[in-house]
Amino acid sequence: MPHINPEQSARELMSSPVRTIRPETTIEEAQKLLLRYGHSGLPIVEGDRLVGIVSRRDVELAAHHGLKQVPVEKVMVTQVRTIVPDTPMSQIQALMGTYDIGRLPVIDQGQLVGIVTRTDVLRQIQAAPKLLQLERLALPFQKILTITAQAAEARGWHLYLVGGAVRDLLLADPDAEVSLSDIDLVVDGFHRSADVGAGVELAKALQAIYPQARLEIHGKFQTAAVLWHNDPELGSLWIDIATARTEFYLYPAANPEVESSSIRQDLYRRDFTINALALRLTEPRTRTRAPEASQELLDFFGGVADLRSKQIRVLHPNSFIEDPTRIYRAVRFAVRLGFEIEPQTEMYIRHAIASGVYQFRNRPVPALQSRLRSELKYILQAAYWKAAIQKLADLDALVCIHPQLKLDRALWQQLKWADRFQRYDFSIPHWQLLLEVLIARIDDRAIVAQTLQLPQDAIQRLTHLCKIEQTIGQKLPQCKKPSQFVQLLKPFDSETLGLVAARGTRSLRRAIWKYFTVWLQVKAPLDGSDLKAIGYKPGKQFKLMLEELLKATLDGEIRDRATAEQYLAEHYPLN
Numbered sequence: 001m002p003h004i005n006p007e008q009s010a011r012e013l014m015s016s017p018v019r020t021i022r023p024e025t026t027i028e029e030a031q032k033l034l035l036r037y038g039h040s041g042l043p044i045v046e047g048d049r050l051v052g053i054v055s056r057r058d059v060e061l062a063a064h065h066g067l068k069q070v071p072v073e074k075v076m077v078t079q080v081r082t083i084v085p086d087t088p089m090s091q092i093q094a095l096m097g098t099y100d101i102g103r104l105p106v107i108d109q110g111q112l113v114g115i116v117t118r119t120d121v122l123r124q125i126q127a128a129p130k131l132l133q134l135e136r137l138a139l140p141f142q143k144i145l146t147i148t149a150q151a152a153e154a155r156g157w158h159l160y161l162v163g164g165a166v167r168d169l170l171l172a173d174p175d176a177e178v179s180l181s182d183i184d185l186v187v188d189g190f191h192r193s194a195d196v197g198a199g200v201e202l203a204k205a206l207q208a209i210y211p212q213a214r215l216e217i218h219g220k221f222q223t224a225a226v227l228w229h230n231d232p233e234l235g236s237l238w239i240d241i242a243t244a245r246t247e248f249y250l251y252p253a254a255n256p257e258v259e260s261s262s263i264r265q266d267l268y269r270r271d272f273t274i275n276a277l278a279l280r281l282t283e284p285r286t287r288t289r290a291p292e293a294s295q296e297l298l299d300f301f302g303g304v305a306d307l308r309s310k311q312i313r314v315l316h317p318n319s320f321i322e323d324p325t326r327i328y329r330a331v332r333f334a335v336r337l338g339f340e341i342e343p344q345t346e347m348y349i350r351h352a353i354a355s356g357v358y359q360f361r362n363r364p365v366p367a368l369q370s371r372l373r374s375e376l377k378y379i380l381q382a383a384y385w386k387a388a389i390q391k392l393a394d395l396d397a398l399v400c401i402h403p404q405l406k407l408d409r410a411l412w413q414q415l416k417w418a419d420r421f422q423r424y425d426f427s428i429p430h431w432q433l434l435l436e437v438l439i440a441r442i443d444d445r446a447i448v449a450q451t452l453q454l455p456q457d458a459i460q461r462l463t464h465l466c467k468i469e470q471t472i473g474q475k476l477p478q479c480k481k482p483s484q485f486v487q488l489l490k491p492f493d494s495e496t497l498g499l500v501a502a503r504g505t506r507s508l509r510r511a512i513w514k515y516f517t518v519w520l521q522v523k524a525p526l527d528g529s530d531l532k533a534i535g536y537k538p539g540k541q542f543k544l545m546l547e548e549l550l551k552a553t554l555d556g557e558i559r560d561r562a563t564a565e566q567y568l569a570e571h572y573p574l575n
Helices: 027-037 056-064 089-099 118-124 139-154 164-171 198-209 263-268 303-309 325-337 343-354 370-380 385-394 409-423 430-440 445-451 456-463 465-478 482-489 494-503 506-517 528-534 540-554 561-571
Strands: 041-046 049-055 103-108 111-117 131-133 157-162 182-189 214-218 223-231 235-243 245-248 257-260 278-280 294-298
Touching (some): 027 056, 027 245, 049 056, 089 103, 139 157, 139 182, 139 198, 139 235, 157 198, 157 263, 164 182, 164 303, 182 263, 198 214, 198 223, 198 235, 263 294, 325 385, 409 430, 409 506, 465 482, 465 494, 465 506, 482 506, 494 506, 528 540, 540 561
Antiparallel strands (some): 041 049, 103 111, 131 294, 157 182, 223 235
C-alpha cells in the first residue's frame, strides 16, 4: 500500500498564490493565460470572493466554437467545491474521486489562499519521504547554508538549494566530503510568493555576515549573487539567490518573460529533470521534522530516477523550440556525466532543429547570441569538447550557429589542428580559437561573430581572414630561408596565424609551428647597447643593423658574438 502521511493537509499540498481571473475576462484572454502558465484551470474571483472556476477544456471548446470574445462567466462552473487549509489528504482524495474534480480551491476565512490539484495529490502518494543529508557537505558550506536559511525563515520565507548543487550532491561518493563552487538558492513564500526583491534582501543579509564577499545585483527581476575569491574556507564560491519564478517565451529563441511564482513552477521552468531538484533548507510547514541534518528533497519530475538510470530527460516537449541553448546543455551534461540523452528527448531535439524555427532571423533571437556563445564556451573549454561537438553534429545542432555549418572531415581536422596549437600561449582563450575555426567555415563569418558577440578583434580577424590567407599562401612558396618566413609572418598577430595554420596546408602549418616554437625565440647576439659599446653612434642605421643581425642569426650566418662582430665589420665598417 502507498504510504500517506496522516498529518499532510491542504496547507502542505496547495500551490500559492493562486493565478485568478475576473468574470469579465474573455475566453481568448483566459486561453492565453492557460498557455502561458501551463495551468489546467483557473479560479474566477470577484473582489476577494471566489465565484467560479473554468477548466482548460471548457475554454478550448468555447474558443473552437467561435466564442473567443465571450466573457468566461458564461462558461464557468459556479457550484465550486472548496476545502480549507486543514482538510486532510484522505478527504481531498475522496472529493476528487467522488466528483471527478481535478482541482480544489483552498479557502481561509472567506479568501482564496491556495489550490490543490490532482497532480499535487498523486505526487504525495509515495513509499516514503525523500531526504538528503547536508552533513555530506564540507562544514563551511553547511554553515553558510544554515545561516541563509535562518535569515529566510526570520522573514517568513522558505529557502531551497536547487539545480546542479543538488544533482552533484546526489551523484557524489557517499563517503566523500562535498565542496561546492556554485550554489543556486531560491526563495519562496509560505502562503504567498516572496517579494521580487527577496533574493537581494537575503544576499545583503549574507554579505553583512561575510563582509569579505562581494555583492552583485542582476537584472530587472532582482536576482543577487554573493561571491568569494580564494577564501581560506570557502575557496572561490558563487551563491546566486533569486525569488521563485515562472517564465514564458513569446517566440522561439526569445528572452523569457519572468514573474514571481512558487518553487514548483520555478523547478518546472528549468531544462532537465536532473536539474529540476530542490532541497528545502528551512523548516517544513508541518509538525513532522526530518531527521537531524537531513532535508526534504523536492523531486516533482522524476529527476532522481533519471540520475539512477543515467539519462538526460527534458521537462516538456517544446523546451527546445523555446530555447535552443538547451540542446547544447543536453549534450554538455550527457557527455560530462557519461549519461545518454533519453530517446524521446532526442526526438524533441531533432524535431526542433528540423522545424527550422531558428532560421527566421526577422526578429531578435537572444538565445542564439550571448547565451549560445556561453554554452559554446562551456563545451569548448572542457576536456570532453571533441565528443560534445561530434554529438552536436550528429544531432545537426550546429545549424543553431548558422544554417550553413556542418561538421565534415575537413572542419574536424581543422579543429584538431587548432587544439594542438593550444600549447602556444595565445592572448585569446583556447575555446575562442576553436570557435573561430568553426565560424571561419561560414561565408557570413563576420555577421555570425557579431551575433555571438565575440570581441571586436575576433570580428576583425574573421573579416579579413580570406585576404590574409591569400597573401600568405601566395608568398610562402617563395620563402627559402628562415628570415624570409619570419618576415612574411611577423606582421600578423599570433591568433590570426593560429587560425590560418589550423585551416591551411601541411607546409603552411609546419612553417607557422616552427615560427612559433623556434624562430620567434631566436635573438641576435648583439643588441643596441653592444653596438654603442663597439663604437657605433645611435641613429636610424641602428634599427637596420639590428634587423640585419637578426636575419643573419636566423639563417645561421651568425652563431655567436664573435661572428656577429665580424658580420658588422664586413657590412658596417667603422670610419
